[in-house]
Amino acid sequence: MTDVPIERQALALFERLLDVAEGERDAWLAAEAGDRPDLLARVNAMRAADRSERMRTGAAVEDMDEGEDEDPPERIGAYRIVERIGRGGMGSVYLGERATGDFTHVVAIKIIKPGLLSEALVERFQRERQTLANLIHPNIARLYDGGETGDGSPFIVMEFVDGLPLLQWVEEHGIGRAGRQRLFLDICGAVAAAHGSLIVHRDLTPSNVLVTRKGLVKLIDFGIAREAEEGDGDGGTSRRGTTASLSLTPGYAAPERFTGAAVTTAADIYSLGKLLEKLIPPGPADDEVKAIVAQATRQDPKDRYSTVEALAADVAAWRDGMPVAAVRGGRLYTVRKFVGRHRIATAASAFGVLLLIGALALALVANFRAQSARQEAEQRFDQTRAIARVLLFAAYDEVNRIPGSTRARAMLAQTGLRYLDALNASADAPIDVQVDIANGYVRLAQVMGAAGSAGLGRFGDANILLGRAQAIAGRLAATAPDAPGVREMRANVLAEQAGTNLYNNNDPALARRQAQEAQSLLRNVATANVGNARTYAAAIQAEGDSHLWDEHYPQGRDVHLRGEAFIAGLPETMRRQREIAVVRAANLRLLGEAYHRVPDPVAARQALDRAVAINEALAAQWPGDPGLQRALFVALRYRAVVHRSNGRDALARESIDAAVAIARIMVERDRNDAGALRLLALGREVQAQVLSDLRQFPAAYEAVEEGITVQRQLVALAENAPGALRSMAQSMRTGGTAYYYGGDYANACRIWRAARDIFADLERRGSLTEVDRTRGYPEMRDYIRRSCEPPHAGLGPNP
């Protein structure tokens, strides 16, 4: 029978274990229950069970039902279902349409059977949805939207491709070898483009490659295959070694997908090799294609082609009757080919700096490819590492100062990523190289995920990159905790994760634990150098802010005070360093926020004045640095908010005007920089409130209208992403209130109605957040009901 006391202990232990970092769980368990084999066995049994994703929310009815055939739903999101166009193991595909304006938008909607995707995978898909939606390539079926139906089945809305699966198409059309080579190169081009955007397909098979009537290749189902990597999601995607894994198509899936090793771009290269073999079955004399397939499908990922481009180059060489690299090993031909392809891409970006870096990078790509011989591994690491450093740090910062460089920065980041992944795929990397790779991933995550002009705003990517850094950190923590740089690297990873979990993933509790762990790792070496001091201070800042997110203001205040005391105690030479000053200003800004909420208006004002002063000094010392401009904006805007709520309208006006002026300059520098546009919208929103407090209504209305116009632009840039819509609705809510105060009820109602319509649309799409559901949306309906039918002063003087 069940031993209740042991079961209770095991449950409690397992629950606590879930909060321990993945890589440290074994060690933690050994420490907690190493002397209790019975208990340990129970916890480990639960860990094994946790890796299965069998028990899905709300699945009870389906679990007792042998249901095979389900009726299609009438609608999915904004789309009307027209008919079922296909069904397979994963679920059914429907044709959907949506009337938008004058034409009907036709899409394919794939509804995945409930229970097939783990919750962790669904979560990951939702995180990556924006990245996938931005993946625009003529040979990749466009992803428009995704979500969950009412019964919890994930669905994907994608470009409708009227075509046939690859192998069927070539058979039916009697396509010869040259045509097949062309198709294969198109496929490679699409996969390479995806890799450039950090997306690995994971399940490339002939049935995921469609060919349209016109002979155009379209890859489908990017990024939705189950990942074999360790995950930290609710459902616990952990190492799975069974063939039960979804869309792990035998014959095409790379061997590392079965072992649970990290899946990188190399897995797609493997699948491409298998696909090539099926598409163009080699005859007895086809040594070249055999060599290409063999090289692409090596057991060990690092023995395969290092990039899809390299594989494509070989196929092109074979087609053109040129020597094939795979036959003789690395040779000049492939390098030339590679350089040639990249030179075009680099020139197109039209930046001198980029060209230079491009040339430098290419030399090293060649180097990396050519010198794969074992004895030269050391040298290869060093050189590749050096270039990754240059790309991610010096070159990125350089390009970042050039106006309008968003695209260039993205390209640099992607190139940097390719090196890191290539290095990371090498199992024999020395410890110092691994430390460098992890720090490189952290840096790249900052670049990708940092909101605003300092980064590219791609949160999903940042999460993935930090996951890779964490995997390395966990491995080294277990195998070489005391090696030079390991401790610092782990703290660096944790501090960045804390920030990401706080600002992007909305998980303050986890962020707090990570921030505290980062501090404890550095405790004895926090003042050893500027880098450590920065990490330590940043971790304190994140810890403090995690309290603010939980609305625990006194605790937050105390932690931020500790942060300020730590920085104040550093030697003068350190304090003057830019990275320390940046953290200090941010920490003071948050300290001001904590004081404001406690509330302690006098202390809040002092802290915020100091934060603004430090930010001003930084911005003056490094003019034109977007990160510093942004920090100054944030401090000024927040100070305006605090002044406003303490009735200091004139000071609020001064502060917010300065903030808006900064945002405006940033927008001028790059009109497509979503980060800068967002600042302008946020600044104008507060400015409208301040102006309306001062009863300067014409100016307030102007601020409202510009704020909304910018929000519209952001929505268009984000292609109607729910986050952007939500933010616009929020601006409209505030803007309508400014009109209302001014007595212009007609305009107030016009804007509130628009906000309500956005909420309604989000609800239809299943993207309404809990806060919107309980606060924003009902509030808009309430305002409209009380004062808009017809527009009048229905809310009283203070809505």
Added chain:
Amino acid sequence: MRSEPSTNILLAEWQGGKHSARDRLIARLHPELDQIAAARLRREHNSSLSTGDLINDAMMQLLNVEGGSVADRAHFVALASRVMRNVLVDHARAKVAAKRRHARVELCTAIDGEQRFDLIQLESALIRLGAIDSQLTELVEMRYFGGMTTADVAVVTGLSEPTVKRRWRVARAWLVDALANPIDDD
């Protein structure tokens, strides 16, 4: 005027601590859910609906939805989840009896990734889990049988949402393990 109090009133009374109100709510819910579940299993009902939708259906019929608060709704669904557990397990037992053979629980036989639970085995595991930690059983009722969101479960239990998620994961792991390694009671 109706002689019976409305479901909304019963719900308010139950939340106010009146046990008889709860029993009357269950009495009202049971046939409703039973009918819905039976129809669903006979495929009369739109079979793409999940348990959560079915319960929602029942709620629409029994509750004046416009009037209720979020907390009312969550508590109602929590109660319905418990009733749903009984209803579904009863149906599963009836089905087995009709087939005159025990549907063996098939573990690890993934065809196209589809895996189903044997609800009877699950019920026996749930009873064991209840003896160890009754809160976990309630979470399973609400999540698995009721299809409730973690946010709604948080409203009902008073736990934070992260705690709900974490505890649900714990319950799930324990149950999956228990089903994989059943204890023979007989």
